[in-house]
Amino acid sequence: MIQLARSHPITERANELSDQLKRFRRHIHQHPELSFQEHDTSSFVEDKLREIGGMEVETGIAGTGVVATLSNGEGPTIAVRADMDALPIEEQGSHDYRSQNDGVMHACGHDAHTAILLGVAQLLGESFNQNECKGTVKLLFQPAEEAPDDNGHTGSSYVVQEGVLDEADAAFALHMCPWREVGEAQVNDGDSMANIDMFKGTIRGSGGHGAYPQQCQDPIWMLGPAMQALYGIISRKLSPLESGVLTIGQVHGGTSTNVIPSEVEVEGTLRSYNPEVREFLVDEVEKAFSIVESLGGEADVEITHGEPALKNNPQVNTWLKQTMEELYPSFQVYEGPFGLGGEDFSIVTKEMPGVMFFLGCKSSDDQQRDLHTPEFDIDEACLPYGAAILAETALRYLSGRYKLEDQNQEVTTSDA
Numbered sequence: 001m002i003q004l005a006r007s008h009p010i011t012e013r014a015n016e017l018s019d020q021l022k023r024f025r026r027h028i029h030q031h032p033e034l035s036f037q038e039h040d041t042s043s044f045v046e047d048k049l050r051e052i053g054g055m056e057v058e059t060g061i062a063g064t065g066v067v068a069t070l071s072n073g074e075g076p077t078i079a080v081r082a083d084m085d086a087l088p089i090e091e092q093g094s095h096d097y098r099s100q101n102d103g104v105m106h107a108c109g110h111d112a113h114t115a116i117l118l119g120v121a122q123l124l125g126e127s128f129n130q131n132e133c134k135g136t137v138k139l140l141f142q143p144a145e146e147a148p149d150d151n152g153h154t155g156s157s158y159v160v161q162e163g164v165l166d167e168a169d170a171a172f173a174l175h176m177c178p179w180r181e182v183g184e185a186q187v188n189d190g191d192s193m194a195n196i197d198m199f200k201g202t203i204r205g206s207g208g209h210g211a212y213p214q215q216c217q218d219p220i221w222m223l224g225p226a227m228q229a230l231y232g233i234i235s236r237k238l239s240p241l242e243s244g245v246l247t248i249g250q251v252h253g254g255t256s257t258n259v260i261p262s263e264v265e266v267e268g269t270l271r272s273y274n275p276e277v278r279e280f281l282v283d284e285v286e287k288a289f290s291i292v293e294s295l296g297g298e299a300d301v302e303i304t305h306g307e308p309a310l311k312n313n314p315q316v317n318t319w320l321k322q323t324m325e326e327l328y329p330s331f332q333v334y335e336g337p338f339g340l341g342g343e344d345f346s347i348v349t350k351e352m353p354g355v356m357f358f359l360g361c362k363s364s365d366d367q368q369r370d371l372h373t374p375e376f377d378i379d380e381a382c383l384p385y386g387a388a389i390l391a392e393t394a395l396r397y398l399s400g401r402y403k404l405e406d407q408n409q410e411v412t413t414s415d416a
Contacts, residue, residue: 011384021115021119024115025112025115032111034085054125068141072134075135079172083345084110086105089373091374108176121139133398179362189314191311192337194309201299203223226291230248244277273337275309308346310356313349328389338358
């Protein structure tokens with residue numbers, strides 16, 4: 001265990017919950033469900049929240065989400081969020097809590113996020129029952145962070161539309177971090193995860209017999225220059241001082257070895273932090289496909305805009321860092337962006353001050369177990385640390401020790 005600065009009730013209680021949090025996480029890990037299909041997970045969460053008691057529990061949030069509200073008189077309101085959905089990945093682990101749903105796996109740590117938030121519910125429920133704080137905490141168990149529905153919306157988008165967190169002054173969340181050890185965390189002010197955009201380009205020619213290419217306009221031949229132009233956007237057109245990624249994930253064309261197809265489809269993703277870079281990348285993708293016009297073809301480009309960049313509020317970040325430092329003085333806190341992955345908690349942080357931090361969970365077997373891979377797993381020793389940090393930060397905000405300044409965005413803390 002990480003050495004504590006002093007004996008603290010919330011860290012001691014979180015440590016006592018370690019085995020329970022592990023059981024919760026393993027149960028959820030064994031029964032993963034895809035985005036907007038988290039029915040059993042939601043039922044499990046609801047049952048555990050009602051066992052804790054002392055809170056209002058609402059279901060059906062954003063389809064399959066759950067919100068637990070703890071309230072004790074007039075005071076501030078804070079929100080804490082965890083996501084619940086899994087990914088369409090076949091797990092390769094051999095442990096006894098391996099996924100029991102073929103082709104579905106918790107490969108991004110959402111099982112741990114959910115277990116930790118249940119721990120937060122237990123810790124805060126006990127504090128509220130003992131009248132140790134005034135105000136309100138909303139615990140959001142959100143569905144569908146990973147994949148949008150047919151309307152292009154993820155769970156966070158519906159949470160905001162439904163006004164679930166309208167009364168909250170601020171919100172925070174955590175994410176598993178397999179590149180950091182247990183006892184480490186990573187934080188970042190401002191842009192921390194990427195704008196997400198998807199593109200689909202269709203190159204059209206005339207097609208024809210493979211033996212007579214001179215009689216047709218070959219879209220596969222046209223694809224070559226277009227691909228060169230696409231990959232050149234990042235390496236030769238975007239400033240090296242800016243963050244951006246273009247990745248092509250799918251190419252489809254043709255049905256036979258001796259038939260030149262009439263069209264080829266190319267699909268990929270764009271990642272950025274800066275909104276100007278985001279617009280630049282979209283424009284350059286459209287220009288890249290337009291190259292085929294000089295080769296006798298035509299091209300259409302569809303752009304689908306996903307979630308915006310995750311912007312972490314410096315004030316709320318400072319609360320979390322101070323909590324970590326005081327509860328766990330041996331914690332190593334690193335600063336820097338989390339990468340160009342996407343995170344739909346960004347939709348919440350557009351509406352209110354908010355923060356996500358990454359909690360070290362690197363597997364103790366020293367194998368590389370990256371996010372979104374069939375081998376992903378965590379060191380479950382991280383679970384009580386996450387629960388204690390989130391719960392204590394919420395309590396300090398309710399007590400007035402942490403205050404949110406509206407005007408100059410400076411952090412106010414108190415030694416009380």
